Amino acid sequence: MRPAIFFDCDGVLNEEPGGHGVLGPNDIRLIPGAGKALRTAREAGYLAIIVTNRAQVAKGFVTLAGLETIFERLRELLARDGGIIDAIYFCPHHPERTPGGAPEFQIVCECRKPGTLLLRRAIADFDIDVGRSALIGDSLRDIGAGRAMGLTSYGVQTGFACRDVERYPDRAPPEPDRMFADVGEAVAFCVAHPWKYGQAGQPD
Ligand SMILES: [Mg+2]
Numbered sequence: 001m002r003p004a005i006f007f008d009c010d011g012v013l014n015e016e017p018g019g020h021g022v023l024g025p026n027d028i029r030l031i032p033g034a035g036k037a038l039r040t041a042r043e044a045g046y047l048a049i050i051v052t053n054r055a056q057v058a059k060g061f062v063t064l065a066g067l068e069t070i071f072e073r074l075r076e077l078l079a080r081d082g083g084i085i086d087a088i089y090f091c092p093h094h095p096e097r098t099p100g101g102a103p104e105f106q107i108v109c110e111c112r113k114p115g116t117l118l119l120r121r122a123i124a125d126f127d128i129d130v131g132r133s134a135l136i137g138d139s140l141r142d143i144g145a146g147r148a149m150g151l152t153s154y155g156v157q158t159g160f161a162c163r164d165v166e167r168y169p170d171r172a173p174p175e176p177d178r179m180f181a182d183v184g185e186a187v188a189f190c191v192a193h194p195w196k197y198g199q200a201g202q203p204d
């Protein structure tokens with residue numbers, strides 16, 4: 001079994017553009033140090049796996065083919081700094097029926113984070129050791145998905161900075177195990193603390 005670091009995409013590896021989000025390859029602007037962070041993760045023996053909500057597909061703003069061009073650009077920019085992604089798992093769904101949307105993707109699903117199906121698929125596909133793995137996200141949706149899988153879940157101050165508490169009007173929001181300035185700091189900490197953070201009996 002191998003450990004993995006699961007990365008959210010927008011707000012962690014590339015800037016969160018706001019509005020409707022990333023709609024094309026030209027909307028991809030790397031967060032400084034993201035490529036190097038991926039390289040550090042893989043050199044330390046971690047799989048680098050992206051888990052990302054892409055509701056723009058359900059909303060009719062991006063086609064699946066368009067999404068591929070976005071991911072291609074992301075991979076290309078990250079690779080300039082030696083960053084390689086082992087796999088990208090995405091959710092194209094959204095539960096709302098909005099005009100102009102793609103009805104086949106306008107469904108309630110289990111993959112849209114904080115749902116855990118993307119993580120469960122990746123863990124099965126790559127035989128991932130959850131206890132030695134971690135997730136890095138900028139949204140409480142990411143943190144919620146990670147916590148639900150028992151993953152150490154780190155937040156970053158870039159993107160939404162885990163301040164999207166309005167998603168949890170009637171219950172306590174999930175809390176990141178720890179916050180970092182950016183993905184570079186978060187990966188450096190992961191690599192230096194290979195066991196589940198705070199797990200009893202493991203080196204801290
Ligand atoms: Mg994000």
Ligand SMILES: [Zn+2]
Pocket residue numbers: 091092093109110111112
């Ligand atoms: Zn989904």
